[in-house]
Amino acid sequence: MLVSSVPNSLSALKFVGAFRRISMKACWASCRRSSALRSTARSISVSMSSASPRRCASISSSWRSLDSCASRGVQPRWLPAKSRKGAAFCFIRSRCARGEWLRSHHYWLIRTPGIGKFPAMPAAAGIAGYFQRLARNTGKQIFCTAALNSGRGRAPGRTLFTINRTWSGSAHCHNAPSMPASALATRLSDADIVGSFVARQLRIGREYYAAGGIDAAMAAYRRGLAAAGNEAPGCVSIEAISELHSNLGNACMVRGDLEQAASNYKAALRLKPDLVSCWCNLGNTHLKAGRPRDSITLYLHALTLNPGHWPSRSNLVHALIATQQYPGARALLTELIEERPQDGQLHHQLGKVCVELNELPSALASFQRAVSLNPRDADSIYWIGGVQQGMGDLDAAKAAYAQAARMQPLIRRPAAKSPADFRVLALYAPFAGNTPTEYLFKDAVYDTDTFALVDAGEVDIELLKKDAHVVINLISDADQAEAVLPLAADLAGRLGKPIVNDPLKIQRTTRDTVADLLAGIPGCRIPKVLRQKAGADLSAATLHAAFPSASSILARPVGTHGGDDFEKIDHPAGLAALLAQRPETDRYLIEYIDYRSADGYFRKYRFIFVDGEILPYHLAIGGDWKVHHVSTDMANQPWMQQEEEAFLAEPAAVFDAGHYRSLRAIRQRVGLDYFGIDCGLDGSGNLVVFEVNASMLVHAHNEEFPYKAPFVHRIKLAFDAMLRKFAGASA
Template sequence: MISPSAALAVPATGAPSLSDLLSAGREHYRRGEIRSAIAIFQAGLALAATVSIGVAASSVAADLHAALANAFMLCDDIASAAENYKAALRLAPHLVACWCNLGIVHQRSGMTQDAIALYLEALRRNPAHRPSRTNLVQALVATRQFTIARTLLLELLEETPDDAELRSGLGKICFELGDSGEAIAQFERAVALAPAQSENIYWIGAIRQARGELEAARAAYARAAQVHPILLRPAVKSPPAFRVLALFAPFVGNTPVEFLFKDCGYETSILSLLPGAAPDLGLLARETDVVVNLVSDADQGATVLPLATAIARRLGKPIVNDPEKILRTTRDATALALAGIDGCRVPHTVRIAAGEALPASLDLAFPLLARQAGMHGGDVFEKFEDAAALDAFLAAQVDHDRYVIDYIDYRSADGFFRKYRFLFVGEEILPYHLAIGDGWKLHRDSTEMVRHVWMQDEEEHFLRAPEEVFDAAHYDALRLIRDRIGLDYFGIDCGLDRDGDLVVFEVNASMLVHDQNPEFPYKDLYIRKIKLAFDAMLGRFARTIP
């Protein structure tokens, strides 16, 4: 039924035609009255169902479905949008924009390969259709087909060389392809074309930091902060469900959120905690519903976490991953916090301050592990069989704090090592990946899993039914770990020894979650669950506002 307000746009004399209803709905849509537009489009389709459909009426009905789908997209009802785009294409398969928009629906639903096929169909019908070309580039990037994406992007830039957004996109692709010099050049061109877009300057800072050009990186970050200390990511719907302020600190470890903050129903503002930055906290408080602290490494962020705490407290909003709790997640503090959990083996960990040698009173039982504080993955991290080798390593890293860690043999009965990752998201404990290899120092991306179907099958089984790998006692231990750590979002890397005990390797909020897994498509469903759980958790925090 057409609402009273919507009916005002329908001709008052005689029964409205399909064309009348299409025009009326479009007028409400143009004015931002989306619900009224939806009601009119639906009335038009109801009328179309009662009349004999000729060529002209079929064309108008297709346009009604397409217009209704566009309106549903604005309301973030992508299921209804997909249904109507498909209905429009059944009536009028020549509607190139519908093929493109249906591709967008699939891409937002996580079905990127299907989206690529739809964009290609649109381009088969109209090779010059620019929205399909630009969206195809985004989909190719999402599936890490960077070389093809770069070729298409260069073609688009030949047509519009002064398009700052395309320059920025090319910078990101060049970075992914390992051409950091060209990436910086493209971002610099984007900055010249659109000086107010601070994101491109932040990218320059991040790439220069990764290249070890620290002074240039600091200059870029400072320049970005002068342009705008806040990096805004709009919601995919209007109005946004709520507003998030994320606290980010260059040069220290941060929670990776490129995936988590993608395609969100909430608006995200990222505040860089840089020297000299003086954000208007009163304004931020009025425009923020939830604060998310991204500074996640207690070692690297020791000096900036108190600043994050002060800002979060002054804003007076609910805080995800309170900075004060992050400070208590160093490796040695975590080992103490998790000691004594039944069925859980947490390696004893000793921190050795920079400039200090191994304490003579320390009772050593080899083999031992040692690593530089603040490092993750396999960087500056080795296993030692005797005191001489350990002493040499510690001496080489004397300018940094270091950890000496008990080694726990977690080799499985078949001779392989297995490292599992879970994400704690609020009250949920969700599997993320399994790494299988023949060495103790396991990293998912450096394993041979892409070559072995049995490894992939085992990982898929873990993701689908983790309770068949980790029993009730293991989950009791995981829940106790969650409670003792006390963060709202963090990860754990763990294993199972031959006695079935849980072995803890690492617990922190710095663990990477991403959806770039074209070689392991079975992971997509389970990674999407982490994203949905994260968004739902933020929504719960937003609803706690008085």
């Protein structure tokens, strides 16, 4: 919207004569933009000289560019702060050839409705009319130029286009033959006019993008595309339009709008199919949207156009890792390292790939090489600690963790969009089980600071509290983290921020404590659990007292998950032999409950509880009592996949209202904000609880089971919404 304080009357100016023709030249300032755009002003100077006998006037203004001026956000320092926000300032002065100033007028170009209280001003045609009346009433030839006043003087205007208009004569008009318009000013074609405007918007958008003004850049790109779209084909170059789409796609990526980014990249490629960067960036949208296989195809196409395109090659590494094609990722990283051996990030990535391939010595060497190139690479030092821990060198691992923590107390992970919506402080323990967050934190709209609780040393509370809106405790294994959970609880209390998964509640999720906590829920069978201390004798009488009606007993070391070291014992002799294998380890002895279905298969269901919601994650079907999704034959059995998909789409068709009452009772008694449950149904339809904790894995590596993707994504969305709610509570 355009607002002005131009007076309605021009009575102060003497009427002299009329004009036969008025030629208006529109100019645009071409000068270096001030670093303080918020305080710059647009100035238009109008100079006059005595009129020729033909009464010809040349009016030069930038009225067609006023909206563009407003979009740049130029603002005067002398406006009140309240009115200054969102306003651009236009100062017009008119003078005659002798240098006397005839009149000054101020214009405010308002971008946001309701800012300031200024009288209404006519549209662009009204601005031109004002100069026409000024020329007619003064009888002088008017020269108007536009310049950007940045406090460093003015730069001359640059003519973009000319519009000629015929003005009716009067009694004072001489009857001399009219001059051709070209004698007054050069007329540019409509294509030049539109093309110049589009190019200007492209330049403005680039400047804003480079300065971090993403929204303003997007607005400029869209204005350019709108102008180009209103013209006939050929008026604006294909290169300019494709570049506008490409740049707008980049800005949308920064804002996290993947759909709009992809749409603009595709639009650019329809015009210019040879844009390698667009193919690469389109691949990035698919990778961020959780479609890494599609992104691989796009990266490879970019590389057919330019085999040496570095971003496509380096991003292809991420896509190969996302699809678990680790050998291919390792080969490509090795090739990239040969070209850039001093790039520490490449060595860091290779180390992570080697970890996935379980090549720990190679991983350790890669991380150490990364640190040799950048001794301040705390992230690689943390990984060195993890690898050494996996190799059994606990002393070296502790030293690495401590070194990394001293160097960089917080591991910072920026949001996938700018600016971030909020900031999360995550607490984790290197030597204890933690909630898996690789997928949950992926492409987050919030910044994440992770703090490693290594020991009970001094903690800089103010550093941890700075800018954090919510704290999430990732320390999730109550057995492995028995020593560190009290430290986490104390730290959470001192931070004074909303916290997800209070460490005090995590302490109550050991297998034996959960069995006691959930006892007595109607329709729910909780297996009895006995914790045997390392070295303690276990008599037959003790076993019978703990499991009076159990036909079999399950045994596993304390602090373990999954199927490793997890055995079913049917005879006392077998139990004695098992306990003799690792006498230094505490063990859980668990009552076995037969949950075989009528068709002879075992079915294990997993739900994830997220801030009150109960969301299905998977169904594992197998022929043995020890069922894990990864170890079943479900990838080769369509009927199993169909059953799992049906469960995910409609879990209430399997779990009735009574089961959901049991699940809600479990949620209430456990009291955590985020956790999971593995459960089954026995022959009588009772809910059988296997495991309840916050350590359960949620991941997106479901290429063999693509139907799972929307249900897994739903869990992530609920997780993000939970953090947003907690963050809002601290605002």
